[in-house]
Amino acid sequence: METRRLIIIGSGPAGYTAAIYAARAGLKPLVFAGPQKGGQLMWTTEVENFPGFPDGVMGPELMDRCRKQAERFEAEVVDTSVDHIDLSHKPFVVKVGDQEHHADSLIIATGASAKWLGIPGEEEYKGRGVSACATCDGFFFRGKNVVVVGAGDAALEEATFLTKFANKITVFVRSGEMRGSKPLQDRAKEEDKIHIIYFTEVKEVLGDGQKVTGLKIINNQTGEESEIATDGLFVTIGHKPNTELVEGKLDLTKGYLVTEPGSSKTSVEGVFAAGDVADWKYRQAITAAGSGCMAALDCQRWLSEKE
Numbered sequence: 001m002e003t004r005r006l007i008i009i010g011s012g013p014a015g016y017t018a019a020i021y022a023a024r025a026g027l028k029p030l031v032f033a034g035p036q037k038g039g040q041l042m043w044t045t046e047v048e049n050f051p052g053f054p055d056g057v058m059g060p061e062l063m064d065r066c067r068k069q070a071e072r073f074e075a076e077v078v079d080t081s082v083d084h085i086d087l088s089h090k091p092f093v094v095k096v097g098d099q100e101h102h103a104d105s106l107i108i109a110t111g112a113s114a115k116w117l118g119i120p121g122e123e124e125y126k127g128r129g130v131s132a133c134a135t136c137d138g139f140f141f142r143g144k145n146v147v148v149v150g151a152g153d154a155a156l157e158e159a160t161f162l163t164k165f166a167n168k169i170t171v172f173v174r175s176g177e178m179r180g181s182k183p184l185q186d187r188a189k190e191e192d193k194i195h196i197i198y199f200t201e202v203k204e205v206l207g208d209g210q211k212v213t214g215l216k217i218i219n220n221q222t223g224e225e226s227e228i229a230t231d232g233l234f235v236t237i238g239h240k241p242n243t244e245l246v247e248g249k250l251d252l253t254k255g256y257l258v259t260e261p262g263s264s265k266t267s268v269e270g271v272f273a274a275g276d277v278a279d280w281k282y283r284q285a286i287t288a289a290g291s292g293c294m295a296a297l298d299c300q301r302w303l304s305e306k307e
Helices: 014-025 037-045 059-072 134-141 151-164 182-190 285-306
Strands: 007-009 030-032 077-080 084-086 092-096 099-104 106-108 112-114 143-148 168-172 196-197 199-206 212-219 225-229 232-235 240-241 272-274
Touching: 007 014, 014 037, 014 059, 014 106, 014 285, 030 143, 037 059, 037 112, 059 077, 077 084, 084 212, 106 285, 134 151, 134 232, 143 151, 151 182, 168 199, 182 196, 212 232, 272 285
Parallel strands: 007 030, 007 106, 030 077, 106 272, 143 168, 143 232, 168 196
Antiparallel strands: 084 092, 092 099, 112 240, 199 212, 212 225
């Protein structure tokens, strides 16, 4: 069986950028794009903060362009998920269904997934009023009323960011206090547009079949249920890195892949990490792309040294 010099697991800005750099270096990488080819940007409508697109670009279009650029340099992209990897010996083994693929090196770019509430209507209205990224979608709620669910720094940051666009931002907190830092809490409380309501949970997303129109909520102290009108719901209860494939095989911290400071090297020699799977702080398309570049360059240099 042929042993590939590099297999990239995952797509999105990190995986595709790594593929572009690796392919241009002559590594002819094999890319397994995963269940959601293109990553979280496939849920995003218009991206306005990615350099080179002054008029913005649709998330799926941006990922399609990145993929075509990688394929132009002879990266092989396959729209499937990896079932299992064996890092106990070299070459590494990547299993997809009943097929085995061998590789001298791996780049893990499986990304992270937003945590969702798991309530009726949430899945139906994703991208049509339900979002997990105010930075991505806030512009589309200009002059409208929105709800933010969460109690940490992310919720406070999203709510404050949304004041640039929305008329009113209601923050629902499940407990009786915010967990976010005091400076962020103070800033949010100073904003006239932000209204924080405690002991409240969202039970259902309501809509007209095309967009969100309201929410069914409950006061978890009194048990009283009610409905409110809103144009959007931003769920900010955290992200979960997609590390199921490497649990017990690579070092993790807070669930994220650990890399050596200043590099993309993981705890196993020859395995590199890129994107949100190793980034608990920034989680932006441009930082993911940059880390994809780093992983490809680190991998290329490592392979050259070994050869």
